[in-house]
Amino acid sequence: MRILVTGGAGYIGGMVAGILARQGHAVLVYDNLCHAARAGVPAGVDFVQGDLSDRPALEKLLSSGFDGVMHFAALIEAGESMAQPERYFRNNTASTLSLLEAMLVTGLHRLVFSSTAAVYGEPDVTPIPENAPLHPTNPYGESKLLVEKMLYWMYRVHGLHYASLRYFNVAGAMPGRGEAHEPETHLIPLVLDVALGRRDKIKIYGDDYPTPDGTCIRDYIHVEDLAHAHLLAFEALAQREQLIYNLGNGSGFSVLEVIESARRVTGHPIPVEVCPRRPGDPAVLIASSEKIEMELGWKPRHTTLDTIVASAWEWHQIRYS
Numbered sequence: 001m002r003i004l005v006t007g008g009a010g011y012i013g014g015m016v017a018g019i020l021a022r023q024g025h026a027v028l029v030y031d032n033l034c035h036a037a038r039a040g041v042p043a044g045v046d047f048v049q050g051d052l053s054d055r056p057a058l059e060k061l062l063s064s065g066f067d068g069v070m071h072f073a074a075l076i077e078a079g080e081s082m083a084q085p086e087r088y089f090r091n092n093t094a095s096t097l098s099l100l101e102a103m104l105v106t107g108l109h110r111l112v113f114s115s116t117a118a119v120y121g122e123p124d125v126t127p128i129p130e131n132a133p134l135h136p137t138n139p140y141g142e143s144k145l146l147v148e149k150m151l152y153w154m155y156r157v158h159g160l161h162y163a164s165l166r167y168f169n170v171a172g173a174m175p176g177r178g179e180a181h182e183p184e185t186h187l188i189p190l191v192l193d194v195a196l197g198r199r200d201k202i203k204i205y206g207d208d209y210p211t212p213d214g215t216c217i218r219d220y221i222h223v224e225d226l227a228h229a230h231l232l233a234f235e236a237l238a239q240r241e242q243l244i245y246n247l248g249n250g251s252g253f254s255v256l257e258v259i260e261s262a263r264r265v266t267g268h269p270i271p272v273e274v275c276p277r278r279p280g281d282p283a284v285l286i287a288s289s290e291k292i293e294m295e296l297g298w299k300p301r302h303t304t305l306d307t308i309v310a311s312a313w314e315w316h317q318i319r320y321s
Contacts, residue, residue: 001025002027002067003020004028004030005070006071008031008070009047011040011170011180013072019228020231021044027042027045028048028066029047030058031049048061062105074143076116077185078140079138082138093150096147100150100154109161111160112165115148116144118141119141119166120134120141121141122137138279140280148164161242162242162243163236163244170220170221170222170223173316174223179312187255187258192312192313195313201273202270203272216281216282216284217285219251219252219253219287220248222301225247229298232297245291246288248300251303
């Protein structure tokens, strides 16, 4: 198959693009490189630099013939979205509409969308099922939820086949590829930067949440497990029209537990500084992945926190050696 991967120079999109290429698919990455580098595009994968807001360019590209799209391109920082909501609605929501319009014009009807657990906001129950109420607490989550609503109506009206995959905190690494955002804001790479001596300490944003140790709890999923879920969903869309799945390992880990894991894995003391809460951060986000396990047979293989952190630590040491 020939597949377009938007945001394929980034951490998750690049992982998926590389696996697709190794499986023998023809892959083209479309990325504006605003938070990634050309070097992030996997070997053997074609690349076009462009922006999702450029509908004419997308129509021209898609008219060359594709079997489907995997859509990862997005801004992803919940905290930043509380300061610049307009940027998130334009980049994540409006630009995705340009992509969908280009797909419809060129007769392309299969899309896997990289959504987020942030669509749930503060959940009523955990682990969170897919039918839980959708009440985002930040513009980032709202920008993704608006895309999900657009996808539903494109499915209803135009017959678009889509999978919306809601995932939580992605982490870990595989040989040659790990998590590296510019600027970096994710917990595990920031903690590992402290162990490498690139930062003096790690900041904890809030230690007064209603959790056992007072810090936020998140469901960490290894990037390789996440990538394989995307491939399964894309294949399933050949027979099915609409898929909505949570992806996670089902176990939540607090910020302090992640830091303790990094201390065990690296042997570094990792000093911390407690700071005020960030606006829009839910206390607990843990996924129930029972639906995708039952329907598509997906099950995460990297389930322990130390395993996920250790894979990231191995890659980060090589990265800065």
